[in-house]
Amino acid sequence: MRPLVLVVGLLLSQSAFAADPTPAPLPAEDAAKRMALPDGFRAAVFAAEPDVVQPISFAIDDRGRLFVAEALNYGEWKATGKDRIIILEDTDGDGRADSRKVFYEGFNYITGIEVGFGGVWVISPPGLYFIPDRDGDDKPDGPPELLFDGFG
Numbered sequence: 001m002r003p004l005v006l007v008v009g010l011l012l013s014q015s016a017f018a019a020d021p022t023p024a025p026l027p028a029e030d031a032a033k034r035m036a037l038p039d040g041f042r043a044a045v046f047a048a049e050p051d052v053v054q055p056i057s058f059a060i061d062d063r064g065r066l067f068v069a070e071a072l073n074y075g076e077w078k079a080t081g082k083d084r085i086i087i088l089e090d091t092d093g094d095g096r097a098d099s100r101k102v103f104y105e106g107f108n109y110i111t112g113i114e115v116g117f118g119g120v121w122v123i124s125p126p127g128l129y130f131i132p133d134r135d136g137d138d139k140p141d142g143p144p145e146l147l148f149d150g151f152g
Helices: 002-018 028-034
Strands: 055-060 066-070 083-089 099-109 112-115 119-124 127-132 143-147
Touching: 066 112, 083 119, 099 119
Parallel strands: 055 112
Antiparallel strands: 055 066, 066 083, 083 099, 112 119, 119 127, 127 143
16 A cells, blocks of 8 residues: 555655746846847847837837837737837937837727838728828827728
8 A cells, every 4th residue: 555655645746846837037138138049140128018018019110110019908808998009219329219109099909010101000800990190290190090891
């Protein structure tokens, strides 16, 4: 009977070790330092939490600014209307974002963006939208225009 108890005890103790929790994410600076990159490449942190949250897509405009789609509904979709597009900019040339603006907030399931032709193009199923900003003041000229509907 004792050998059976010993084997069960060993199996239980080993299964406890197998359930180690996943390690926490690295701070942004540490993650950039630990990246394995090809020769001639380097990684630097342009922006990190809390300045950017749940990024799902990004685009760079003709002025070098980073437009980021933040999918705050990602993981557990709910119709909160909190998904948004932010603009990050390096105004002093040090390679880090020091300006953050919310361009638009109100989507429910944002999955992609592109910038151009006087505004921002947004995929938020089931639709493709265009948010006009023809005067370039980083404020929408009106509500999102639904251009195509029917994405599943």
